[in-house]
Amino acid sequence: MVADGPEIPRRTGSAFSERARAVLDALEHLVGGLGTALLAFVAMAWGTAVALLCVVGVGFLVAPSVPHAVRAVASRERARLSRWGPEIIGPGPAPSRVRDALADTGVRRELCWVFVHGTVGLAFSALAITLPISSVQDITYPLWWRFLPPPDTELTGVSWRVDSDSDALLVTILGLGLAAVFVLLAPAMARLQAWPGRRLLAATSDTDLxxxxxxxxxxxxxxxxxxxxxxxxxxxxxxxxxxxxxxxxxxxxxxxxxxxxxxxxxxxxxxxxxxxxxxxxxxxxxxxxxxxLPPVLDDRGLAGALAGLAANCGVPCQVDVDVPGRCAASVEATAYFVTAEALTNVSRHSRARRAQVTVRRQGAHLRLRIEDDGVGGADAGGGSGIAGIRGRIEAHDGHLTLTSPPGGPTTLDVELPCGS
Known part of the structure; x- marks a missing residue:
């Protein structure tokens, strides 16, 4: 029982870290979705205006611009969704003739998405973004409510007037509740926001592949x-x-x-x-x-092989592998070599104090994340080995996402198909 003691705080910290990362990722998704929702609203407004002008005959002159505008906005949403999940393959350029555009299944689905995302999606995105903003405002309210003019102390989103510190603390409690709701629901809200795009913008059977x-x-x-x-x-x-x-x-x-x-x-x-x-x-x-093909993969499995790489890394590195069963040998070898190259880069270039390797199997995909707290600035074209890693991953029809702003941290997310 004594040996299990340190493991409990470590697991708790890992769970907290994963939840915090999931919330931050969801917030980033929601902000990006709000941007495309605004663009969809503009495209919807332009299409509606052109349709009204067609009644008097003037709109036919600019009608060909509508499918191109809709296709441009839809392409941005496809690119955004592809960065955060399975890639969405889009069709080619929109037809130039209005009749051909209306007969195109892809254009009609994009028009439907524009109206959904530009109305319901925009309202939902604005509401989702308002939730964390309101929680921060309410949590910090006791720090600045005294500086507001007396009439404005009622503008807190609550039904009571704030005249004392105790009233302001009640606003803080409300803010903590809003923050808890956002932490619990943020990933689900991000998925719900992306659902119309993944449903309507995916390639159809008659799409040019x-x-x-x-x-x-x-x-x-x-x-x-x-x-x-x-x-x-x-x-x-x-x-x-x-x-x-x-x-x-x-x-x-x-x-x-x-x-x-x-x-x-x-x-x-x-x-x-x-x-x-x-x-x-x-x-x-x-x-x-x-x-x-490292024999350690056969002898010790992926978890043991990655633990060996972490033990030989020049930076203190933790490994967290939760992969039930075994994946294909080629997939495990790819994960092994990607981790080896990434940890070599961490040791040589990052000036990091620690690194973390996390591996999970989610459905038919093996997800690998390598992160460090170094100086960042990793560039796929800068000779850091990222291009080689990307080529090895894409050979398995996988997906790589590199996040490395100047100043750090650096996160390498890899997704490899490994069957059901």
């Missing part, structure tokens, strides 16, 4: 390039390391055989050198084999 085909072709090409690069790395490792050492072993064994008769003591020295060279060659071969 040429973009998806091109994306898969590019992913396949990137996978082939990564495979060729890996083969070249293995060839260089074998040629420059193990092969040279094995050649040295052969030379030493030949010299030992010739020296056995005339210089037995020298032959013994050369035999020891040959043994050392053979052991070094064996170590080189083991290193190369581990680079192809």
């Amino acid at each position: 040429s973009l998806r085909v091109a994306e898969l072709s590019a992913t396949r090409a990137a996978a082939l390039d990564a495979h060729a690069t890996e083969l070249r790395r293995i060839e260089r490792s074998l040629h420059d390391g193990a092969q040279n050492r094995l050649v040295g072993v052969t030379v030493l064994l030949g010299a030992t055989r010739r020296a056995l008769d005339r210089d037995p003591a020298g032959a013994l020295v050369m035999l020891e050198r040959a043994q050392d060279a053979a052991e070094q060659a064996l170590a080189e071969l083991r290193t190369v084999v581990r680079g192809i």
